[in-house]
Amino acid sequence: MTEGRQRVLREGIEKAPSRIDEVPEDRVVRALLDHFSSAVSDFQKLRQGVLRAKIERYELVKACRFLRDSLGFEHLSMISAVEYDNRFEVVYHIASYQNKLLLELITHTPKEDSAVDSVSSVWGGANWQEREAYDLMGIRFNNHPKLERILLPKDYLYHPLRKDFKG
Amino acid sequence: MAKRKGSGTLGLVVRPVRRTGKQVWSSLIRGKPNTILYPYQKLDLPPTYRGKHTLDFKRCIGCSNCVQICPNDCMWMEKLEDPELGKIERPGIDLGRCLFCGLCVEICPTVALHETVEFELADRDREKIKFGPKDLRDDTYAGQVVEERQKRLLPVLDMSKCTSCEKCAGECPEMCIAMMPIEGVGRSKPEINYNKCTSEGKCVIACPEKALEMKDVYESYFEMPEPKLVLQNCTGCGACVRACPADAIYMMDMPGTEKVLKDGKKGKPKKRAVFVLEKCVGCGRCFRACKFDAIEMPGVRE
Amino acid sequence: MWINMGPQHPMTHGLWNLRVKVDGETIVDAEPEVGYLHRGIEKLCEDRTYPQIIPISDRLCYGSSMTWSHLFCLTVEDLMGVEVPERAEYIRVAAIEMQRIASHLMWLAAYAADLGLMIGFIYTMRDREVFIDILQALTGSRITYNYPRIGGVAHDVPPTFGRDALRACSYMEKRLREYEDLFDGSKVFMMRNVDVGKLRKEDAMNLGVTGPPLRASDVRYDLRTDMPYSVYPEMDFDVATHPDGDCYSRYRVRMIEMAESCRIIRQAVQKMPKGKWRIRAPRNAPVGTGLGRVEDPRGEGMMYIVGDGTDRPYRVKIRSPIFVTVSAAPKMLIGYKLADVVAIMGGLDMCIGETDR
């Protein structure tokens, strides 16, 4: 029996300690602007604890690694791909467990060359979500370990969430 | 392995056995099992249960809102002739495709559709679970159930009697009646803000032509699209008036548009449609009836 | 030897495939495959008006459909800027917590059946029926409730709701003690669970595991307290965590969560104010994005809706917790025995409806 379970059996519920200090929203903004001043823009506070920022796609992986290692964003919630008239938007929702923050990072990619660098080396949870985005929207992720279709059959021809897909 | 005080290997095996033994005691000797023997003992269903629909023919106005909101496209409008009600249109439901979401009941502006607790609808024949309006008809059901939706007593305008005297607007204590001029007609019509109305009825008393009348109006939680007239396309044919299930459209003469005939007399003036938006249920039948693209209604299926 | 566990297999609780490579009985490699139940819900949503999507979002998960329709309404309210009446929020919280208990009970039933304890299956399903009955009286349906609406809930609570809910809570707390006899008190159950399927804290955070498996790996993160979304800030409850990260901790976390849900239901029923339960919601959404984030019974549910000014959404993205959690399965599986597959994958509470969407 490990020590931890003994403690839990005694106390029932226990609280996890926080690893790094409190990072408020404006410090995240400042740190990002300091390190990636040319790539990051359009900061916006949506509501308490939710931030939005735009980032150029060439700095994406670097910024994500910086977010994870220095600012405590250890959880990638969701990767969603949205198609607009002239571009694709890949939206990363990144959460911080200690600071109770949610960061919405938006990356643009043109329609002709719809490719983004993969962040699955930063967060393991991005692996399948990137595969899903590739499967349904047709966005390629560079350096992805296994970029295959996941929800649809392997020999399927289309990317059904695109607006030009009909039936 | 988590060990508790005084429970060794044997104790940890005996505890679940004791638990199940208690259950045997309570279901075999002391009482009966928990099962409901379904086909012989019926389930006790709550009155809010969503089962087969019923339709009150007298309340239904045939607006087809239910057909439009249905997520599965399992409803249709059927034209039929009733000895009492004349030529009417009423919805039918294909219960084989229905998912019993209850949106049709919620959107019904006159609360004519209801859901009963009847759920044993299976049949060997697919056609037999298609319920036409006559199979759904139950004119007595609506009075029996407790009504969920809130009713309000509100003044309802009959535009054909209105003379634009503005007496109702002056009488309203909440200032919720505004006289809006109608383009091309040269008159104005009262528009009543139902959100502010307190149902005192002073406007009804003040109206000299009895054009306003207090009626029960069910509160609707759905914002419906509103029709908009494109005046230069309107030919005054009156198709929308005949199509409107809620009598919310009136044809009005436009003075000054009379054609001068050969003998110098003035002919009949052009007509235009006027919408009383308080009565509109947003069904879009006028939009579909209009052949001249004179009515715009964004968000309505063709 | 590669063994296909699935798509039709008692372990899968649905339709997915887990390919495991075994050496004797020990697993040396594993590869989950999903997608057998893909219904294209995200595409379907683009073709329907906002009220029509609520029944579809119910169908995302058969175990906790209330959470998903609530999440959809929450997201659309964020998009449209609709304020929900306070009574509706309390009704929603009570309903969601009941749904959480029902979902956890269904998980416990499936988990017990996986481990070969059929009696656990029957008992938990029997007690789930109590909550299902209350939800049926509240909403009118048993599995797919279609109850939350944009700007409130579909209709008011029935007059007996408060009494029934309080009674069910005390019944449930009594039953939870009985389950301790059946599960914790069973030597064989402990043998099957303790130190099986270990997931370290760092791996759990990095692989995107959320919900009870994350809290079982000693991360104290619950969206109900850490990013409160409804009237949860006014509720008093604890977040269950467990330090070990094995199957037993996942079981334990869920058991504590059920007890905490009972507490929340009590408070919600007692604090429920009088007033309107629904307001008239706009038909068209503005141009912009809406984001909803709730604590599903299975993890972090998230929805991202892009509106384009019409009455239909431009894009709906659904984050299903299990879709990400199951991608972490090889990390947990490798090195354990073949029989542990059912314990580990059962402990994740798979729900294929939301995974494949």
Added chain:
Amino acid sequence: MNLYEFCYGIIHWLVDLVNNLWYWLGDVLPWVFGDFFDAVGDFAASDSNIAFFTILTEVLIIVIIALINVLNFIWLDRKFMGRMFDFYGPYYVGYRIGGWLQNLADGIKLFVKEIITPAKADRVGFLLAPVIFISSSFLALATIPLGRDFGIATNESGAGVPAGVLVAFAMFAIAPFSILIAGWSSNNKYTLIGGMRSAAQMMSYEIPMLLTVASVLLLAGSFSFSGVVDAQHDLWFAIPLFLGFIVFMVCLMAEVEIQPFDLPEAEAELVEGWTTEYCGMRFGLFMMTSYLRGYIGGALATALFLGGWHGPELIPDPIWFLIKAYTVFVIVEWTRWSLPRVRVDQILDIGWKRLMPLAVLNLFIAVAFKTMGWF
């Protein structure tokens, strides 16, 4: 009068009846094969032939009783399980007799199902496995007497086969062989793993079980069931050899493959284990035989540890025996439905590390009793 004499009487009467006709035919038609008729008649009336048919009749009676018992067992299992699970169990088919006919209805359902042999299966092994399984189980059953005078015997004096205990356990131990054949010949990964698990499990549980049986035989000083049971006239062996009784019951549950130890057909991970590819009545035979083995297990525990047919004289011997066997079965079912399934490494751990030393200890206890002269 024991069962042998009873059957002997029946067979003798039948042979006499037929022979009368036979000899009369030989008299009427002497010109055809008169001598031949006489020879056949003499052979039919010979002692060896009558003894053979007598034993066959005995076997028939025992098998019919066993099959009725199996039906009872399935019914009891479902009914008891149902009450434990908080539902009714079989209810409508045979409403007046508590749903007893449900088993027959299920049997009919299994009979009318199509029997499929997988295309790539090893046909001989696939067809042979159920046969071996069921016949070995019946052979094990044949040696167990239900009462002092109610067992298969070869002469008028005794009840049961001499050295019947050994024969019963030998036959009981053949089953894993057929399970292995079934698992291998189905050409399916699940069945193969199930068969292997079954072999490993039965191998490891056979030894502690036989060690406890050896202690019982040591105390009784006899290899036949009647001898063992008679030795328990004053004191059931379950009391001095309590440890052995517990070990025996656990091993029995493992041998019969019921719930905590039903790894070979663990339905959660291996779909149905080694019976995955069997369908229709073949599966029905497997299922029926597993209940039959449950009955054999109950009967063995009764005969070896619970005093067999001994009891107050009010009730006849076979009934006492059956009451005890049913009680053992119900207790086994009770633990079966209350516990989850163990893992394959744990089951071997339990077998070799826990039960084996206990069985040896039990043997020492028995030896001590014997040397002290208490038995």
